[in-house]
Amino acid sequence: MERGDPEVQVTRPRVCVLATGGTIATVTRGDRVSLRTGEELLAEVPEADELAALECRDLLRLPSHLMGLDAVELVARTAVMEAAREDIGGVVVLHGTDILEEVAFLADLWHGGDDPIVFTGAQRPAGHPVGDGPANIRDAILVAASEVARDVGVLVCLGGTVIPAAAAGKRHTASLEPFGPARATVGQVAGDAFLRHQAVARRDAWPVAPLGHRVDLVRLAAGTDGALVRAAADAGAAGIVLEAFGAGTAPMDVVTAVDDVTRRGTIVLLASRCESGGVWSQPGDGSANHFAAVGAVAVGDLDGAKARMLLLAALATSGGDPEATRKAIEALTPTPA
Structure with a gap:
């Protein structure tokens, strides 16, 4: 009106x-x-x-x-x-x-x-x-x-x-x-x-597409194992966002679970539960580098909720194709340095 x-x-x-x-x-x-x-x-x-x-x-x-x-x-x-x-x-x-x-x-x-x-x-x-x-x-x-x-x-x-x-x-x-x-x-x-006060860096827009896929968010806490990651994949999630500790770290069973579900075709994004700093490169067991080695995609300083929206939109744009979805997300998010 x-x-x-x-x-x-x-x-x-x-x-x-x-x-x-x-x-x-x-x-x-x-x-x-x-x-x-x-x-x-x-x-x-x-x-x-x-x-x-x-x-x-x-x-x-x-x-x-x-x-x-x-x-x-x-x-x-x-x-x-x-x-x-x-x-x-x-x-x-x-x-x-x-x-x-x-x-x-x-x-x-x-x-x-x-x-x-x-x-x-x-x-x-x-x-x-x-x-x-x-x-x-x-x-x-x-x-x-x-x-x-x-x-x-x-x-x-x-x-x-x-x-x-x-x-x-x-x-x-x-x-x-x-x-x-x-x-x-x-x-x-x-x-x-x-x-x-300042300029805003903008990304190339994605085409509007129906959100037809399931994406679950798993937030880690002390002593968490990989049960929720596996449960999300078993429930039919096309994608999972893992909100990990610090710069992208987690217990080893969580890494193993991510390895398991990515081999089954589930896309996993790695975010940090910290408010600032985001995911960045670290060596060693349970690190962001370890997650990258088993197929997880780091999303920089995006929080878990926004990373989930990113994955939902990427899946919609690609029609659910895992490789196209990964490439779309990697083009928008920096590789951990």
């Missing part, structure tokens, strides 16, 4: 707002929960129509923790398709924060255009006396309409902080600035302007 005065719309960038539900739309009354529409949320941002010529669509009405891969695909695909329209200057996605970073990253893998796609959400529900939703919506529209945000891909904007999708991660369950790390910030909303 289009909003605002058509005469004003001519002079403002056109921004498409996609509402999907989440805390930003949630109203609680005792034990009852309801979700506001996108139009209702925009009505709480009086200056929204001054920032851009807006059109709004309700894509989903779900808390993000209840979204399956079909819904994840729908949101990412629709955001990319809307951004590709010639009459659109930017896209804003109103989304639950629980899995926001994963959906934003998938959209970033698929988005090759110049127009920004900006994901935002809220930590406090709609109707909260000091809710953060209206300000986040306002900031996201401002960024999506900004010329400064062109050619930066998909962004996450909460609390005035703007982070590239590939670097965003929810690190706090209650803070009004839940995404970080601060070192990854590409810019900041200050007053009525988006101040861009």
Whole structure:
């Protein structure tokens, strides 16, 4: 639905707002929960129509923790398709924060255009006396309409902080600035302007394709063996993301399990459970080098959840072909040094 005065719309960038539900739309009354529409949320941002010529669509009405891969695909695909329209200057996605970073990253893998796609959400529900939703919506529209945000891909904007999708991660369950790390910030909303601090390195976009494969995430803890890796393969996983210790290390039985499942055709990506630093080359038993020798593919500093989205998208693009999938991922991720 289009909003605002058509005469004003001519002079403002056109921004498409996609509402999907989440805390930003949630109203609680005792034990009852309801979700506001996108139009209702925009009505709480009086200056929204001054920032851009807006059109709004309700894509989903779900808390993000209840979204399956079909819904994840729908949101990412629709955001990319809307951004590709010639009459659109930017896209804003109103989304639950629980899995926001994963959906934003998938959209970033698929988005090759110049127009920004900006994901935002809220930590406090709609109707909260000091809710953060209206300000986040306002900031996201401002960024999506900004010329400064062109050619930066998909962004996450909460609390005035703007982070590239590939670097965003929810690190706090209650803070009004839940995404970080601060070192990854590409810019900041200050007053009525988006101040861009640094450039964003972009990858070549992959074609949008249905997410039809199973990919499991296995996170290691002290004393973990290879049982969960083998169980994932036995359950039919086409791919497994292993979130290992440190720079990509694990107990020997985990390495043996990875060797077993890669020989059976399952693709294994190696990520680190550490927040910073990622996987890098080390010699010795149970090291990243050992994993590489048995067929695992290291994904640098991507966390496990994003590595899973990377593998899902790569499998979709290749039609499930293991070798083509490996090559696509290796082309996007640096070899551990």
